[in-house]
Amino acid sequence: MARTNETIAPGETILSLQNISKSFDLGRGRSVEAISGVSFDVKKNDICVILGPSGCGKSTVLRMIAGLETPTSGLLDLEGRQIAGPGRDRGMVFQAYTSFDWLSVRKNVEFGMKVNQVPASERRERADHFIELVGLTKFADAYPTQLSGGMRQRVAIARTLANDPELLLMDEPFGALDAETRWHMQELLVEIAETANTTIVMVTHDIEEAIFLADQIVFMSRHPGRVKEEIRPEFKLGERIADKEKVISLEGYSALERHIMRLMREEGSKE
Amino acid sequence: MPDPVSDKSSRRKIFAIRQPVSRFQIIVSAIGIWVVFFGIWLLATETGAVNQLLVPAPQKVLVTIYELFVERGFASDVGISIGRVIVAFLAASLVAIPLGVVMGAFPAAEAIFNPFVSAWRYLPAPSFIPVLLMWFGTGEAPKLALLFIGVVFFLITLVMDHTKNVRNELIETALTLGAGRGTIVRSVILPAVLPNIVVAMRQMLAVTWTYLVIAEIVASTTGIGAMMMRARRFLHTDEIMAGIIVIGVLGLTFDLLFDRLHRWLFPYLQEKR
Numbered sequence: 279m280a281r282t283n284e285t286i287a288p289g290e291t292i293l294s295l296q297n298i299s300k301s302f303d304l305g306r307g308r309s310v311e312a313i314s315g316v317s318f319d320v321k322k323n324d325i326c327v328i329l330g331p332s333g334c335g336k337s338t339v340l341r342m343i344a345g346l347e348t349p350t351s352g353l354l355d356l357e358g359r360q361i362a363g364p365g366r367d368r369g370m371v372f373q374a375y376t377s378f379d380w381l382s383v384r385k386n387v388e389f390g391m392k393v394n395q396v397p398a399s400e401r402r403e404r405a406d407h408f409i410e411l412v413g414l415t416k417f418a419d420a421y422p423t424q425l426s427g428g429m430r431q432r433v434a435i436a437r438t439l440a441n442d443p444e445l446l447l448m449d450e451p452f453g454a455l456d457a458e459t460r461w462h463m464q465e466l467l468v469e470i471a472e473t474a475n476t477t478i479v480m481v482t483h484d485i486e487e488a489i490f491l492a493d494q495i496v497f498m499s500r501h502p503g504r505v506k507e508e509i510r511p512e513f514k515l516g517e518r519i520a521d522k523e524k525v526i527s528l529e530g531y532s533a534l535e536r537h538i539m540r541l542m543r544e545e546g547s548k549e
Numbered sequence: 550m551p552d553p554v555s556d557k558s559s560r561r562k563i564f565a566i567r568q569p570v571s572r573f574q575i576i577v578s579a580i581g582i583w584v585v586f587f588g589i590w591l592l593a594t595e596t597g598a599v600n601q602l603l604v605p606a607p608q609k610v611l612v613t614i615y616e617l618f619v620e621r622g623f624a625s626d627v628g629i630s631i632g633r634v635i636v637a638f639l640a641a642s643l644v645a646i647p648l649g650v651v652m653g654a655f656p657a658a659e660a661i662f663n664p665f666v667s668a669w670r671y672l673p674a675p676s677f678i679p680v681l682l683m684w685f686g687t688g689e690a691p692k693l694a695l696l697f698i699g700v701v702f703f704l705i706t707l708v709m710d711h712t713k714n715v716r717n718e719l720i721e722t723a724l725t726l727g728a729g730r731g732t733i734v735r736s737v738i739l740p741a742v743l744p745n746i747v748v749a750m751r752q753m754l755a756v757t758w759t760y761l762v763i764a765e766i767v768a769s770t771t772g773i774g775a776m777m778m779r780a781r782r783f784l785h786t787d788e789i790m791a792g793i794i795v796i797g798v799l800g801l802t803f804d805l806l807f808d809r810l811h812r813w814l815f816p817y818l819q820e821k822r
């Protein structure tokens with residue numbers, strides 16, 4: 279099942295957005311420009327976090343990468359191919375719960391593989407592997423309605439990863455969770471990124487979350503949405519640290535946090 | 550130290566806003582309301598406040614129900630009525646569910662069928678009785694057709710609306726997992742909307758019973774409604790009331806069966822709340 283891509287090595291560009299703009303038609307000849315001239319690259323196996331105040335077009339950018347929206351202009355390039363419509367190579371996890379309530383956890387995780395005609399035995403094996411990775415082995419036969427919010431998001435993540443996408447796209451996946459669960463999920467995501475070797479593009483408006491998770495931060499400003507600054511948190515020295523407390527206490531963390539807070543405040547004063 | 554909050558709740562009011570009620574209280578209340586109903590009925594007939602010819606005593610109606618079933622073969626009428634409801638309702642469901650789901654999933658299908666369906670919904674089904682009788686004669690066909698027309702358009706609309714309410718994120722999740730249109734309709738939209746379809750069926754089954762009685766009263770010599778019309782000719786109000794009670798009991802039974810079906814089909818929904 280693993281579609282090994284020989285051409286792109288870890289650290290090379292896998293996704294490239296070039297001068298993307300998007301206007302939404304509001305009817306009666308009116309339209310709103312949600313984002314304008316957005317360009318950035320994402321490297322293979324990186325965690326790229328799109329950060330910015332609400333309404334700056336983060337979701338719109340992510341949905342265009344997923345193929346759920348089409349850009350008004352610009353190029354969206356994944357591994358040298360143009361993105362046209364949604365596909366299994368870009369799995370999406372939403373903030374709202376998307377578990378298929380009528381299927382058990384295991385059947386949920388198998389869903390994508392079944393759609394893509396993976397043989398039953400391999401399906402089962404991969405499902406069990408990813409259910410274990412997100413720590414839900416005990417709940418494999420439970421229904422999602424029996425699980426807590428954090429566990430449901432873990433099902434969604436396992437379901438997407440088991441389908442072996444090139445990109446894992448996440449739109450504020452932990453936004454609906456309580457603070458402690460969110461903390462756990464963030465640490466789990468760092469571990470998963472290490473073990474599963476996936477490229478992740480994630481949207482958030484939570485500065486702490488962005489700095490903790492990101493190898494690359496794309497900060498967006500609004501009206502219309504633009505890339506204001508690209509940041510690589512150098513203070514982590516290229517290491518992934520799954521312990522949030524440790525990251526926060528590193529030298530350089532608070533300087534970066536202050537810098538981003540200033541960016542946020544500038545956006546806030548634009549209202 | 551007495552806790553003022555728990556102190557208050559220990560003297561629980563019977564009528565407390567949004568407070569759950571014990572099983573005992575539920576049963577007593579349910580029986581109570583019927584005891585009051587039959588009590589008033591009994592009182593009215595015993596004191597002679599109403600004409601016994603028009604409103605027979607409740608015990609008389611119960612005896613009549615017994616006699617109808619045991620001595621006068623009423624069971625076959627009841628069987629015929631149940632049969633008509635089931636056949637017409639199944640036919641309506643077989644048309645309405647697939648069409649409603651397709652209309653709810655594909656706006657293009659809604660654009661085609663909805664102008665037609667909504668117009669039909671506003672036409673009272675009984676207004677078709679004369680023409681149905683002319684087309685289909687006096688057999689089962691005109692009765693079944695009336696029930697079908699009376700139910701199918703409402704059921705289509707209910708199913709379509711529920712289908713439209715399936716959350717977009719579920720569909721988009723399936724798209725990013727690589728699912729195509731057919732798979733999404735069959736494996737995401739349909740199972741997501743199915744519990745609501747069963748609820749809609751439960752509501753429309755009650756409506757089917759209404760049309761059944763209309764059909765049997767107007768144009769039938771068999772079935773519960775026809776029995777009631779025969780009884781009217783001989784001023785047998787006890788038989789008419791017996792018919793009403795039997796229809797009520799049947800309706801309630803079907804409703805309970807649907808409730809059971811819902812629980813049995815969708816065990817995962819029991820966990821919520």
Ligand SMILES: Nc1ncnc2c1ncn2[C@@H]1O[C@H](COP(=O)(O)OP(=O)(O)O)[C@@H](O)[C@H]1O
Pocket residue numbers: 302303310311312330331332333334335336337338339
């Ligand atoms: N489907 C849509 N139709 C019209 N306007 C939209 C639509 N989606 C997003 N927008 C507008 O585009 C802008 C960016 O939205 P969004 O991408 O959701 O921002 P964010 O995720 O950063 O909060 C907002 O002003 C929003 O109102």
Ligand SMILES: [Mg+2]
Pocket residue numbers: 336337338
């Ligand atoms: Mg958003």
